[in-house]
Amino acid sequence: MKNAFLTLFAIAALSSCAKRPDAIAPTAFPVETYANLECQEINTSLTTEQGTLAALSAAQSSAANTDAVGVLLLGIPVASLTDGDKEGMIAVSKGKVQALEAARIRKGC
Structure with a gap:
């Protein structure tokens, strides 16, 4: 029973971690805009926008690293719980x- 609880806790903690930027799918945005x-x-x-994306991606990578360490050491995804997930x-x-x-x-630019 104790092992089952620990396994479920680990799965829950890992599932709420911040994703790596390259694993995030783009939102559909109309070209007509x-x-x-x-x-x-x-x-x-x-x-x-490329500069914005680069800055957000850097912050997201940091959040993912923080979550990984937080889950490993504390059992909780620290960055995801403190609005670090972008x-x-x-x-x-x-x-x-x-x-x-x-x-x-x-437009042929």
């Missing part, structure tokens, strides 16, 4: 990057 932009505006927005923001940012890249291709 950027249809009215000129090439210069698309390129500027893309550069800005999964939603990364998904949106990835979706924006994909939409901007598609818009750039459509």
